[in-house]
Amino acid sequence: MEEICKLSEIPVGKRALIAEVDCKENLRNRMYDFGIMNGSVISPVFKSPFGDPVAYLVNNAVIALRNKDSHNIYVTKIQNTD
């Protein structure tokens, strides 16, 4: 079943579908510019040496986000098919 969780909870290498970007307006706009918006597929690819920020693959680009921001992005897990 579709279960909504926070982007920061998705383990590295798994993929997720963004359900909602619940950030302050300025940050949300910036996320949108990066293509981090409802319906995009996003996947954590690697963490920085101290665990924060984390790099995400979205739309073929790698974007680094702080955990406190990825906390506010809600996603549904995608079961690995490929």
Added chain:
Amino acid sequence: MLTRGSNRKVDYDKEINNTDYQVVLTGNPNVGKSTVFNAITGMKQHTGNWTGKTVECASGRAKINDKVFSFIDLPGTYSILSFSKEEAVAADYLMHNETDCAIIVIDANVIERNLSFALQILSIVKNAVLCLNLCDQAKKNGIIIDTEELAKNLGIPVIATCATKCNGLEELEQTVYDICVGNIKCFHIDELFKNIDISHKDKYKENAELFKKQSIRICKKCVTYNKSELNRNTRRLDKILTSKSTGIPIMLLLFAFLFWITAIGANYPSMWLSNGFEWLKEQLYIFMDFVNAPEFLRGILIDGVYTTLTWVISVMLPPMAIFFPLFSLLEDSGYLPRIAFNLDKFFAKCGAHGKQSLTMAMGIGCNACGVTGCRIIESPQERLIAVLTNNFMPCNGRFPMLIAIIMMFFAGTSMTFGSSVLTAVILLAIIAFCVIVTLIVSKILSLTLAKGTQSSFALELPPYRKPQILRTIVRSFLDRTIFVLGRAVAVAAPAGALIWILANVYVNDCSLLSYCTEFLDPFGKFIGLDGTIIMAFILGFPANETVIPVIIMSYMASGTLMEYSGYDQLLTLFTANGWTITTAICIIIMCIMHYPCSTTVLTIKKETKSLKWTLVSMILPTVIGIILCMITANVMRLFL
């Protein structure tokens, strides 16, 4: 029409006058706009593989067929509705200036997101050409784009290019020409912009979603992906360069290596140059004797101007000419954003932004550039913190001074493998110290003067790209050399004359300079320096490069007559004037922590638009420097 801030027309009259058509380059950050721009106009804008390298508009001109075109290179933006300072520049320009044609440069690898941006531009500009850049990389990644179909869907011509290899650029120029003279017609496809109303800023979310929907629809028709994993080598490299165990050590090693090459590589050219200049000086003396030049002229020209000038060139130039090309390579490779990524946690803890590490890195090149670069930081208070603390990174004017002091007092001037490694390690330690000071001061500022809410960190990590090694080295070397030579002539020469006059105009058997230095001496001694060094820092306000020459000259004028031609003689001169390890440490501290040079101060004034913050940026490091020197000097006195 969207209004943003002021309605002023950005003033580029100089370039635009007398041209037939005006063209702008626009696109997401780091898609190669500047490379395209350089290729078309033959200009030498610096490029780098990271977001925000270009923060100000650059303009140039080119003749295509029989017409003259002006080209404006706008800073890269992720959206034209966004909020960062450098993005406002681009948006402002597009909204308020008439352009004949826009070149929308997009990265073929990230076509979906880039198309969204292209559509935003097309909603306000009709005549445009889409420049599908980095096509060779996309091909390697298995991305196949049907350019004809894409052109049909957008209503504008689409040209596939690879700007670094100059592929497709002629076709691009021809297309721009054809659009401007009317041979090619662009279409505004209303269907693409249905329900989109960018004049409402609060409709941002809806607009962005509609743009995205359109770009997905177009991508489905025109783009096929053959591989499931893109940029595989970048992923592999990132595993090493950003991992928990290896990320930080590799970063430190890399910088240590850079410093080591600089230290060891700079020594020989430095020696050759100073020997050459020394020889030339002899000839100049002979010439002066030959023409019976008055003593005064001989003194001011040779002992004043010539000596200072040649010092700046022979000691300052080689380290710069080696360090900066290497640093440019690092910049082009895409490693810098990883540094920001690796270190963001520390910056976050200190109320600062990870991107500050990028502006700090730029500060090593030139603090004025670093301060301008702070525009990439969106939130005002974090930007202010970055501006105020940038000066703690030693710029290229101070860098060689540090190397000279380290070699003379700590690592030895023998230039063996051991001493050069030691120089590099000490230099690295000093830079690490600078970073720590920056972080501490940032933290204090974020709690006191520059309070505010912390913004977020969203930074794109571009794929690694192989830098164009030869071109980068040559370009950066030439630019640097010309810059330093220009500065040496403009600043060091008059400074040399001034110092000579101060040192040789006597009032009551004492030179003006010695009055000044004697006046400053008690204070200087108290903080571990002496009056001459303080005086040198004061006179070094226009350019830090002149600090050491001023010191040398005032010591030499005050009796210790000698010719210097290398670090060893210099060391003898300094120790003869009472320098100890304490002096060396204090001068390093003072070198890192004193008011910024005049150029940087003016830049800070321009960027902050506030006299208060400009003064803070001058007083803050000076006070910290003096206090630290005082503590060091008095603690050292207990032991020595």
